[in-house]
Amino acid sequence: MMTKRIYLAGPEVFLANARDIGARKRAICERHGLIGVFPGDEEDPCDPALSPAEQGLAISRAMERVMRRCDAMIVNLTPFRGPSADVGSAYEMGFMRALGRPLFAYSNDSRSFPDRIASFCGAVRIRTTGEHEDADGMAIEPFALHDNLMLAGGIIASGGCVIVETARDTERYTSLAAFERCAAQAAAALLR
């Protein structure tokens, strides 16, 4: 049985204690027979001679290299600065999907996508055609999927899953209960 390298995407890279979360995620992966690869661990040492933009672009190049060497991903879809997932993680999902890698997902927010949008945008309006839209006139997806249909569709088409738990507000980005269930599912799918 080959070991599998799992790219661990999610907005927790932006936490002050990101490295600790990464270590906890890697330990959970190891318990399930997987090798967790945490983005925050994979950045090259920052070259202070580079401009800020060049530093950011260097991290992007490194992460694309790292993703190409991973067999699958586990992505944290917990909403970030809005009702949907972090855009960096969404980019990485599309990247891995196009490479044919399975996407396993989890979220620490169990509300439906329309409920998250309504909570975020306030007033929901109904078009004469019956569709619901937000205060900017943008349609609210009626598909009963966890997030934007491209994200949900990529997960399902790749053979992955979405695991949802309700975390306390103080543990919104740090609870790993849903992550652990997701890692178990990924291991069951990848290591058979």
Add this chain to the structure above:
Amino acid sequence: MMTKRIYLAGPEVFLANARDIGARKRAICERHGLIGVFPGDEEDPCDPALSPAEQGLAISRAMERVMRRCDAMIVNLTPFRGPSADVGSAYEMGFMRALGRPLFAYSNDSRSFPDRIASFCGAVRIRTTGEHEDADGMAIEPFALHDNLMLAGGIIASGGCVIVETARDTERYTSLAAFERCAAQAAAALLR
């Protein structure tokens, strides 16, 4: 000279008049010698026998097929339900990037990414390490890039560009001034 098919990603698919925007975008592409492919035009007729979730997944599969047949993308990064781009478009960027296709981007919001985050999240705090973070304790990227570094990095690494204009509030998702400049740049890069 081969004609080039350009996938036209962006949150305007959620507008009530999405088809009109798509037609205007395709006309602009044509003026620049490009074939614009608008997602809203590419959905198969909805099968009412399918569940809502199955309808959404069918659109996702269709869009992945469509993207594989396109040579490049022009993506609308105008912030959507938060300080960053639409997550569906971000997913499509990663998808096209992994396929080696060039990503050309535009935004109708010319504010810097940190300014958009500050405007969205309110209070910005400074960590003892000097980094800035939002009210959730999430780092604000210091890289002077237009959006999350994975998005900006994918655009640059693919040979694309980011075109920014300031649109009036009422034309935030409908102004095509930045799109037209972006189409011109894409044509110059792809049709030489």
